[in-house]
Amino acid sequence: MKYAILTKSTAKKLVSCISSRQKETSVSLDLGKSTEKVVLCEDFALLRGENISKKALEKTKEDTCYIAEDGELKSVNFFSQDTNLFYKLRPTSEWPTLTLSSVPMHRFAHVGPKRHVEMMLKEISPIKGKVLDTCCGLGYTAIGEANAPEVEEVIVFEIDENVLRIAEHNPYSEELFTNKKIKLNIENVFEGIKKLPNNYFDRVMHDPPTVSFAKELYFEEFYKELFRVMKKGGVLYHYCPNPGKTKGKELHPGIIKLLTKVGFSNCEYHEKSSGVVARKN
Numbered sequence: 511m512k513y514a515i516l517t518k519s520t521a522k523k524l525v526s527c528i529s530s531r532q533k534e535t536s537v538s539l540d541l542g543k544s545t546e547k548v549v550l551c552e553d554f555a556l557l558r559g560e561n562i563s564k565k566a567l568e569k570t571k572e573d574t575c576y577i578a579e580d581g582e583l584k585s586v587n588f589f590s591q592d593t594n595l596f597y598k599l600r601p602t603s604e605w606p607t608l609t610l611s612s613v614p615m616h617r618f619a620h621v622g623p624k625r626h627v628e629m630m631l632k633e634i635s636p637i638k639g640k641v642l643d644t645c646c647g648l649g650y651t652a653i654g655e656a657n658a659p660e661v662e663e664v665i666v667f668e669i670d671e672n673v674l675r676i677a678e679h680n681p682y683s684e685e686l687f688t689n690k691k692i693k694l695n696i697e698n699v700f701e702g703i704k705k706l707p708n709n710y711f712d713r714v715m716h717d718p719p720t721v722s723f724a725k726e727l728y729f730e731e732f733y734k735e736l737f738r739v740m741k742k743g744g745v746l747y748h749y750c751p752n753p754g755k756t757k758g759k760e761l762h763p764g765i766i767k768l769l770t771k772v773g774f775s776n777c778e779y780h781e782k783s784s785g786v787v788a789r790k791n
């Protein structure tokens with residue numbers, strides 16, 4: 511990754527080392543993937559070739575990722591007038607999440623994004639052959655699928671280019687753009703899936719945002735397409751976001767009903783990963 515990317519806790523450490531007149535220290539400039547040596551001088555830290563002032567480091571805020579570019583720290587977030595959404599790479603205790611106008615695209619409160627992605631991938635294990643990943647986001651599930659040795663290709667869709675602009679700054683999304691097994695389509699999967707062949711995929715990962723963001727991804731018409739493109743013996747995992755849980759309104763019973771209606775068998779809700787596993791027999 512070209513630019514250094516850091517959070518307030520890294521900035522705080524750098525400030526403290528500068529204040530105690532250390533000449534160098536080791537910190538992570540890729541959100542915890544690795545650590546590297548950083549040269550410090552009187553009021554600056556040299557972060558991958560960028561001189562960043564102590565003042566700029568002191569000004570960093572919680573829950574924000576920054577890249578060091580053109581001698582400044584720039585927050586990894588922006589507003590898009592086209593979508594009327596605010597996009598943000600938000601640090602967590604492990605992999606960062608993406609928020610769309612403050613709505614997180616991964617679980618991160620009790621279970622971190624990494625742990626939850628591992629749980630979702632386990633639901634369709636062994637992951638093999640051809641995989642459809644309906645909703646790219648930061649690409650965590652797609653990368654995990656592509657890294658399974660028996661996987662030939664992962665076809666992944668993302669409707670929103672702004673999301674990929676955020677992913678480009680995330681060290682944990684790097685492989686989304688470099689792994690040759692991953693075929694990334696910037697397209698609405700509701701439309702894109704209609705162009706995919708029958709009986710093609712061994713595994714399908716459906717990790718949509720909440721219904722309010724993408725209601726068509728919970729339609730019977732879409733589930734019919736999921737069924738059509740899957741091979742016999744294929745396994746689907748459908749994440750069920752649960753904003754209604756506290757209000758006593760859970761999504762999974764309705765999802766199971768519709769998946770069964772379009773032909774899926776053995777549809778079961780797995781509370782731990784918060785999703786439905788279904789099979790095409």
Ligand SMILES: C[S@@+](CC[C@H](N)C(=O)[O-])C[C@H]1O[C@@H](n2cnc3c(N)ncnc32)[C@H](O)[C@@H]1O
Pocket residue numbers: 615616627644645646647648649650651652667668669670673697698699700717718719723724727
């Ligand atoms: C919950 S996130 C997916 C997280 C992803 N699995 C990961 O590992 O980072 C949902 C993503 O689906 C995208 N999305 C929403 N509607 C879509 C659609 N109709 N077609 C494709 N992508 C869509 C959103 O922009 C968002 O990035």
